[in-house]
Amino acid sequence: MAEPLDDKTAFGIDLGTTLSVVAQVNSAGLPVVLPNAEGSPTTPSIVLFDAGHAVVGAVARESLATEPASVVQLVKRHIGSGWTFDYGGVAYRPEHVSALILRKVVHDAQLLAGPVTQAAITVPAYFSDPMRAATLRAGELAGLEVLGLLSEPTAAALAYGYDRRPAGATGVVVDLGGGTFDVTVMEYDGAELKVRATGGDAYLGGANFDKVLFDCFVERFESAHGLDINDPDAQSLDECAQVSQDWLLRAARAKHDLTSRDRTSVALQAAGLTLRVDVTRAEFVSGSAVLLDEMTEKMADVVAAAGVTQKDISVVLPVGGATRMPAVRERMKEMFGVDPDTSVRPDEAVALGAALFAAQRQLERGGALVMAPSAREYLSELTVTDVTAHSLGISVFETAGERQRPVMTALLLRNTALPASAERTFFTMRPGETRIVVPVLEGESDDPGLCRRVGVVVIDGLPPHRPAHQPVSVTMSLNENGILQVAATDVSTGAQASTTIAREYLANGDASGGAADRMAATMQIE
Template structure:
């Protein structure tokens, strides 16, 4: 079976394309959204989802979230007795999602289409594919999140010439893409974005404002108190989408703090972030060579797009209200399901060709001679310009700088600056040349090939000898090579994820532990509830466990409303 997955910064979803169209699967708690959070318990078992999210407060040093932002880097996070790379944390989330899919269908999942931010780099895309391999599935297709959202809105069913602008503001990333439907082809004209702008950044603003208003400093809070505060502020941020004022009441240490913020002040605090969103929007429209009046629809997706200040900004820029009739949290997941159906050539789907673009310019470092004949290095020479339709292959010839050179080094970069020092280095390739030959005889033909999954291949051929070289981007310190993936896969298999059948019980216990941390006045009562529920679990009587779980859930609900 092939599934579609939205592997998000804050939440993830999984589904497939079925008889009635795209279908999302619920997790063990009956929710479509699974928090992208991982926690390791005292026994070394992994918890994923809501239980792990609650443990961010009660066990902050054994829990982690927002690791999607670290994809493509070598960053490691210590949880319990071992450290985890971002790919491994993502793989644990994927394993939990796959268990939900297999529980819903009774079929084994073998392949997945995973959505990624359009502005994800080559390293980040490879890391996403590695996460799939670590989770035990093939990921032969990555689909850009705005393209997935367009499929969820049925762009492929619109008349020829329909143009969509998809505005995708998730928990950790921001993307914008301009797409057009023409003759059975969904073509991306332009993509832009910011991999470090999302709902978490708006939450940071609220945290800073709260601390400033209450005369507190971030260093005054321990990890548990900060986790509690951010959870309350997240609730306030969500409530501002539907009401003018949000109230926050939180116990920090020995004192209970009360704070309120209205939507107008929140919008004022967020103005710098709003300005950061405008730049990618303007770039995408400029690269697509379109005026706002030429767009058929503007679509908002991503949970953070619910904020009223986002809709206002988009409406002002484009002179119309955006579409939001598909649940913004689910749009990308539903679109990934459609993409999975297309990948599987589902007979219920008309043949649709998806094209995409390269989100960054890709090129190499070169040296140039100035007017005085002096050699100056460090210049960027793009072979593939941003927003070129993919797959694409471009070739260019380069010469050594001087006679007698033994090697020509190709440093591969992505970015838009004319100077390589301001771009991102992806890797390097050293080509051996004959020092006895002339500069012209040692010409090297360099070919960049960029495919639909955003994977870059670099080849070089020495003209005189015909010797060919290929860049192995796994040399990038932020990426795992094939051997490391096999090694880490074996290590991950030793980490057990609690059985799906236990997830509801684990979630309610984790929530109880979180409230024990937060509500000092109710600690004795919460502890008694935990002890009673653990005793019930020992009976292994499923009916009795379900009855007490529901009863405990109601008691915790009542406690949180006090």
């Protein structure tokens, strides 16, 4: 007799910038990674468009050097924006490409697990509302019922804590993936996991370290042969793209070599010329100093925001394949004074934690999962409290002397526990206003020009001839997935507007605060 669908545990999916992983909780209550159809635990998050078909994974990665115009990678860095990948007359948005990756990894996982269509998907901790919403949309486009979005460091912490279940411990997760960097401080207390503070960088990851070696190759090759492969006049655009992708792949392999060896040798070829380049680990570390310093600065910032000291930290978890680099682990030990715990594989930890989270969500909904009683009990009691990665507010005007200046007024501060909500009253500025515009911003500066506009709420059709200084109540709320809802009410008339953010502004690629400032002319602070 076939196993009922309700008894299957949902997938946990680490939708990574460079690699994606799927895991599932088995009947013994243990999270396990499900290898893809090629037998690998990880699938390259790369898509090759070939004669109307989309090929995802290792084949697409190998095609980077030969068909660069048909291959898209690092799409996660663009999700939530208006960026597109144009191929065959079709503009693919980031969520469309991400959906293709999700379909591949889910299809392969189903070969082992059967017809499972529910999943939890992880996102970097710093992801904004548009980024999270686009990830959620990608899951839906892939045919999944998304049980929830979970921050990657939180997922890794779940995977670590599941076996150990520490009590009264403070830990730090340092997540350096292929394209992104996260730092999260959290507290363990049995079945309770609470995030204290989080931060990250959308453009810092293993790919940046690959670029260090790539730049080294370019410099050595030009010194030896007088050819700069980045010079568009030296080669055709197609030749330049092919050589660049080939060298980047070789740089990634050299980075892996230098993780376990003190030196490596790379054979380069361009324009019929060849060169063998020797690189030492010391040279690589020296060239990566700026990146390592950026990591150290971010780690210090998040620890300070959490209100803890180095002495309070007893667990340091390296997550993401790039944390295997010795220089990265040395920086972690220098920062926290604790040896990084490597008991959970860094490139699988996020997916394993996501699988636990997915099972917990199913039990929370009353799902009848086949699972060892002790595992069921723990997951039923498990509580995960995440936090906001950014401050959220609106652009309004405040009076400074005889002048008024635009300011970003935060309603929900960074590192507020989720779910969260806040309400504040503002006032119209001029008489006769029939339309109230509430621009929604994200950022840590009170200067709207230094914040990101994530959407707008509009109350329209108000009666004419109203006096100035009419109260408007604005409410912001974030659910457990970090998805933002904003409501505005004109107090005197009761007219309301509510939205989960009008993201058409993002589709136009407008993330500037300037446009938001111009739209904020209807609101002021008391």
